[in-house]
Structure formats: structure tokens, C-alpha cells
Amino acid sequence: MGEKIATRAAYGEALVELAARDSQVVALDADLSSATMSKKFSQTYPDRFFNMGIAECNMMGVAAGLATCGKKPFASTFAMFAAGRAFEQVRNSIAYPRLNVKVVGSHGGLSVGEDGATHQCCEDFGLMRVVPNMLVCCPCDANEMKLAVNALAEYDGPAYLRLGRLAVETVTDAIPGYRFELGKGAVLRPGKDVTIVSVGMMVQMALQAAELLAGEGIDARVIDMHTIKPLDEELLIQAARETGAVVTTEEHNIIGGLGEAVAGCLAAACPVPVLRHGVEDTFGRSGKAPLVLEHYGLTPQAIAEKARKAVACKK
Amino acid sequence: MDQAKLHQLAVTAAKGRLLAMEMVHTAASGHIGGSLSVMDALVELYFDVMRVDPANPKDPNRDRFVLSKGHCTPALYAVLAMRGYFPEEDIKLFRSITAHYSGHPDMVYVPGVDMSTGSLGQGISAAVGMALAGKVDKKDYRVYAALGDGEVEEGQVWEAAMAAAKYKLDNLCALVDVNGLQIDGKTADVMPSEPLDEKFKAFGWNVIPVDGHDFAQLEAAYAAAAAHKGAPTVLLAKTVKGKGVSFMENDAGWHGKAPNDEQYEKAMAELRDALAREEGK
Numbered sequence: 001m002g003e004k005i006a007t008r009a010a011y012g013e014a015l016v017e018l019a020a021r022d023s024q025v026v027a028l029d030a031d032l033s034s035a036t037m038s039k040k041f042s043q044t045y046p047d048r049f050f051n052m053g054i055a056e057c058n059m060m061g062v063a064a065g066l067a068t069c070g071k072k073p074f075a076s077t078f079a080m081f082a083a084g085r086a087f088e089q090v091r092n093s094i095a096y097p098r099l100n101v102k103v104v105g106s107h108g109g110l111s112v113g114e115d116g117a118t119h120q121c122c123e124d125f126g127l128m129r130v131v132p133n134m135l136v137c138c139p140c141d142a143n144e145m146k147l148a149v150n151a152l153a154e155y156d157g158p159a160y161l162r163l164g165r166l167a168v169e170t171v172t173d174a175i176p177g178y179r180f181e182l183g184k185g186a187v188l189r190p191g192k193d194v195t196i197v198s199v200g201m202m203v204q205m206a207l208q209a210a211e212l213l214a215g216e217g218i219d220a221r222v223i224d225m226h227t228i229k230p231l232d233e234e235l236l237i238q239a240a241r242e243t244g245a246v247v248t249t250e251e252h253n254i255i256g257g258l259g260e261a262v263a264g265c266l267a268a269a270c271p272v273p274v275l276r277h278g279v280e281d282t283f284g285r286s287g288k289a290p291l292v293l294e295h296y297g298l299t300p301q302a303i304a305e306k307a308r309k310a311v312a313c314k315k
Numbered sequence: 316m317d318q319a320k321l322h323q324l325a326v327t328a329a330k331g332r333l334l335a336m337e338m339v340h341t342a343a344s345g346h347i348g349g350s351l352s353v354m355d356a357l358v359e360l361y362f363d364v365m366r367v368d369p370a371n372p373k374d375p376n377r378d379r380f381v382l383s384k385g386h387c388t389p390a391l392y393a394v395l396a397m398r399g400y401f402p403e404e405d406i407k408l409f410r411s412i413t414a415h416y417s418g419h420p421d422m423v424y425v426p427g428v429d430m431s432t433g434s435l436g437q438g439i440s441a442a443v444g445m446a447l448a449g450k451v452d453k454k455d456y457r458v459y460a461a462l463g464d465g466e467v468e469e470g471q472v473w474e475a476a477m478a479a480a481k482y483k484l485d486n487l488c489a490l491v492d493v494n495g496l497q498i499d500g501k502t503a504d505v506m507p508s509e510p511l512d513e514k515f516k517a518f519g520w521n522v523i524p525v526d527g528h529d530f531a532q533l534e535a536a537y538a539a540a541a542a543h544k545g546a547p548t549v550l551l552a553k554t555v556k557g558k559g560v561s562f563m564e565n566d567a568g569w570h571g572k573a574p575n576d577e578q579y580e581k582a583m584a585e586l587r588d589a590l591a592r593e594e595g596k
């Protein structure tokens with residue numbers, strides 16, 4: 001079992017390490033630096049940190065302006081306000097002019113827990129994915145997050161990065177042959193009967209689901225699709241051909257996110273049953289995060305059930 | 316204000332602080348600092364100013380209240396429970412998956428909540444809409460809203476302020492809970508929002524500065540707001556974040572943190588003493 005660390009904590013550390021190497025990196029936040037973990041950056045590099053107050057739309061516009069002058073801004077707030085409230089600023093001031101801004105949305109999905117529906121953003125993948133020029137990334141653990149932050153710093157263009165609130169087990173560092181590349185999914189477990197395509201915190205659950213399935217003689221492949229856009233179509237098509245059935249799982253509405261991206265790709269290139277697992281087009285609710293996840297069926301058991309159905313669809 | 320009423324309001328607010336603290340401790344999460352700072356204003360509204368009937372929470376002619384700084388739900392739910400919208404025991408269900416007393420105000424499930432809020436800056440726009448509807452329908456209900464002094468950094472607040480002045484919404488009265496703090500620190504450091512009086516005046520509002528912990532001043536200010544014609548009014552309420560708990564007062568660290576058991580006992584002891592003092596007066 002790997003150590004449990006929140007991806008937002010890893011983000012905060014990676015940003016400071018990055019800033020030490022690259023003097024053009026700047027960070028902005030909107031009065032949530034202790035939650036998004038950009039606080040460490042603000043303390044280490046106070047001259048390169050801008051707290052824009054509770055004004056997310058302005059923050060995205062300011063980040064765009066900074067980028068026009070050669071800065072590499074990382075602008076963070078909750079996912080709800082980064083992708084949601086400031087959507088149109090991100091679209092028109094960042095993505096359209098193809099500016100090098102990293103839009104960082106923390107506390108994505110239902111695992112926000114107690115704060116409830118107004119803060120549980122299950123629409124950010126969809127919102128960001130439909131915007132041309134945007135890259136959309138959501139790493140599953142601390143190791144992957146650090147690699148993603150570094151890769152995003154090298155990537156010259158607009159991107160959305162989702163961070164998670166909860167401490168999650170680090171899994172990718174123990175996978176033989178694992179390497180991170182933006183736009184390339186990673187096969188975390190081989191399998192021939194069904195493919196589970198997962199993102200973010202659901203990657204760990206997908207691995208647990210694969211264990212459950214193995215006990216029943218179902219051999220599930222698990223793909224960690226950290227980059228939802230651009231989608232690794234090659235890896236997906238290969239998996240669909242070799243396993244004949246696909247399940248997607250995400251801490252996001254089944255509308256608009258990874259599931260639809262995968263289904264869209266496979267419908268054109270290699271039609272096989274694609275079953276989507278995630279939040280069933282509903283708002284979240286308050287509760288302790290693990291209970292909320294269970295309430296909405298974001299569990300390894302529910303993923304395994306989808307996989308059984310997907311396998312049955314093949315016949 | 317007559318002394319008996321003043322006394323009653325102070326006792327109610329003291330009880331409200333105990334309930335809010337219990338809510339946040341039981342839920343092991345929630346926003347206590349701003350709930351304690353806005354408590355007196357909410358008690359003044361629901362127990363003195365507003366024309367509401369808890370038995371008929373959807374009465375189309377009722378006065379409305381929007382908690383634009385929605386994170387301070389412990390204050391709102393405590394006041395609604397004390398006012399009789401739902402049983403006081405229900406506060407134990409705050410933020411619990413087993414019920415619908417959500418972390419931020421929920422108008423679908425919680426009786427007495429006039430608008431769902433939680434995303435800062437949005438509640439005041441809804442309050443403008445309610446006041447506008449009142450004008451269109453020639454109704455005499457009034458609309459109240461409470462905002463944070465961090466929240467007013469949102470551009471939307473000023474868009475709403477412009478609209479309220481344009482439509483001469485003298486049936487609208489906002490209150491800004493000026494406690495000087497937001498999450499990342501002092502409002503003056505994070506994003507200076509002062510001078511709020513000059514800003515609101517420039518936006519066409521009637522501005523009344525008030526001590527947000529003084530019921531006589533709050534009553535007089537709400538009465539003056541109702542009497543002011545042709546423009547919306549804003550009360551700039553000077554308050555203390557964490558009011559009533561010595562170790563929480565004026566500390567941004569207590570914005571959204573629940574006390575541990577030891578801190579809870581200490582806080583409750585202080586709040587119980589305050590209640591006894593008020594009751595003894």
C-alpha cells in the first residue's frame with residue numbers, strides 16, 4: 001500500500017519545486033490558497049504570487065494578461081469556480097487566444113463532502129473539454145500529479161488541471177514500466193476480458209474493482225486516462241479490440257466527461273459496448289466524503305458490477 | 316428600543332451561538348467564524364424586523380432573506396430552528412448524509428430558506444430579483460440579504476448593486492458583515508474592499524454604518540432603511556469574526572474549521588456563561 005496523499009498537496013509541492021527552476025512561473029489564487037495548497041508557493045515566492053481575492057473571473061483574465069507577457073501563470077481555486085464561474089473568461093481570454101495559462105481546479109467532484117452540492121463540481125471535465133485548444137488533465141495520485149505539473153509547465157498552451165481534496169493512495173509509483181506523458185493513457189493492469197478506463201480518484205477504485213473481478217475469473221485491464229483531452233485514441237482502440245468491452249469511471253457527471261469522450265471515440269473507430277460509470281446526472285449532497293461517494297455508487301463494487309454487465313453485453 | 320425586547324433578542328442570539336457551535340462540532344466541519352459575527356443581525360431580522368410566518372414559509376407576501384454569504388449556514392439554520400421552521404433537534408443533522416440540512420442553504424429541502432446559496436456573490440443578485448418582482452407585482456414585502464466583506468470582492472456584487480439602484484429597489488436592504496477577515500487573512504491584505512461606504516454611495520445606495528452587535532442600532536438602521544425611498548439601502552455592520560468565543564475572535568484560522576472536543580467544551584462554556592449573563596440581566 002502506497003502512502004496516502006491528496007493530489008492538491010502534491011500540486012502545492014510540485015509548484016514550489018517548479019518555481020525554483022523556472023523564474024517565469026507565477027501563481028494566482030482567489031482566497032483559497034490554503035485549500036488549493038498554493039499557499040506554500042505564496043510563502044516561498046511572495047513576489048510571484050497574486051492573491052486576487054474572491055474574484056475568480058478577474059483572476060482568469062489577469063492570468064491571461066500575464067501570459068501575454070511571457071509569464072507562466074498557474075491560477076487556482078475550487079473546480080466549481082475555475083471551470084464554472086469563470087468559464088467564459090477561460091474560453092474567450094485563455095483558450096481562444098491559445099494563452100499559456102494553467103487553470104487549476106481543486107476539490108473536484110463529490111469528494112468535497114460536507115460543503116455539499118454548491119461546491120461539488122461534477123461538470124468541470126465537460127465544461128473544459130468542449131472548449132477548443134484546452135487540454136484537460138486529472139492525475140490520480142501524488143506521484144502522477146508531480147509529473148503532470150512538470151509536463152504542463154513544459155506544455156505551451158491552455159490547460160485545465162483538476163486536483164482532489166481527499167488523501168488518496170499512491171499507486172502509480174509501484175507499477176512497473178509506468179511513465180507519464182500528457183495525452184497518453186497508462187495501462188496500470190493488463191487484462192483481456194474488459195477494459196476499465198478511469199480518471200482521478202476512480203483509478204484506485206478501478207484497480208480494486210479489477211481485483212474483485214479477478215476473483216470471479218474476469219480479467220480486467222485498467223487504464224489510467226489522466227488526460228481526458230486530447231484523448232489517447234490509439235490506446236483506447238487497441239483496448240477495445242483486445243478486450244471487446246469497455247467501462248469508463250469518473251468522479252463526474254456521466255454526461256460530458258471521460259465516458260462520453262471514450263464512447264465518442266469508440267463509436268467511430270471500434271464500436272464495442274461502452275458502459276459509463278460516474279455521477280448519474282444529479283447534484284451532490286452534504287455528508288462525509290466516503291459516505292457521499294457510497295451514496296452515489298462511486299465504489300469499486302459498482303465499477304465491478306458495470307464491468308460484469310459490459311462482459312455480458314459481448315455475448 | 317424597549318428594554319424587554321432588547322433583552323429577549325440578546326438571549327435569543329446567545330442561544331443561537333450555542334446552537335451554531337453545536338452544529339459545527341457535531342458535523343465536524345462548517346463555518347463558525349462568520350456565523351458568530353452575523354448572528355446578531357440574523358436574530359434582529361427574524362425576531363424583530365421581518366414579517367414571516369414559520370407555519371407558512373412559502374407565503375407569497377412574506378418578507379424574504381437571502382444569505383448571500385451562504386457558508387454561514389450554521390447561523391441561518393440556528394435562527395430558523397429557533398424561530399420554529401423546523402425542530403431544534405434537527406441541527407444535529409447539519410451536513411449529514413442522512414438528512415438534507417446541507418452545508419450551504421438549500422431552498423428545496425430546508426423550510427424557511429428563501430434562496431439556495433454558497434457560491435459567493437450570487438445571492439445578492441437573487442435578492443435583487445425578488446425585490447424587482449415585488450415592485451412589478453406592487454407587493455409590500457421587503458427583501459433582506461447578508462453579504463461578507465470578502466464576498467463583495469466578487470464583481471457580481473457590484474453588477475447587482477448597479478441594477479438595484481437602476482430599479483430604485485427601496486424594498487431591498489442588504490447588510491455587509493464587515494468582520495475584516497476572509498479565508499486567506501485580513502480583507503485589507505487579501506483584496507482591500509474598503510471604503511465600502513463610498514463605493515456603495517457611488518453605486519447609488521443609501522448607506523448606514525452600524526455596530527453589528529448592537530440590537531438598538533440594528534433596529535434603528537432597519538427602520539431607517541424601510542423609511543428610505545427611491546434607493547436600496549445597505550447596512551455596513553462592523554462585527555467581530557468569531558464573536559463570543561475568546562479564542563476564535565478576530566482569527567481567520569476559525570473561518571471554516573470545527574473545534575475539537577476540548578476547544579468545543581471551552582467555547583460552549585464561554586457561550587453558556589454569556590447566555591446566563593444575558594438571562595440574568
Ligand SMILES: Cc1ncc(C[n+]2csc(CCOP(=O)(O)OP(=O)(O)O)c2C)c(N)n1
Pocket residue numbers: 030031032054081085346348349350352384386387433434435436462463464465466467492494496497498556570
Ligand atoms: C464564488 C466563491 N468563491 C470562493 C468561495 C470559497 N469561500 C467560502 S467563504 C470564503 C471567504 C468569505 O469571506 P467573507 O465574505 O468575508 O465571509 P465571512 O468573513 O463573513 O465568513 C471563500 C473564499 C465560495 N464559496 N464562492
Ligand SMILES: [Mg+2]
Pocket residue numbers: 349463464465492493494495496497502
Ligand atoms: Mg469577512
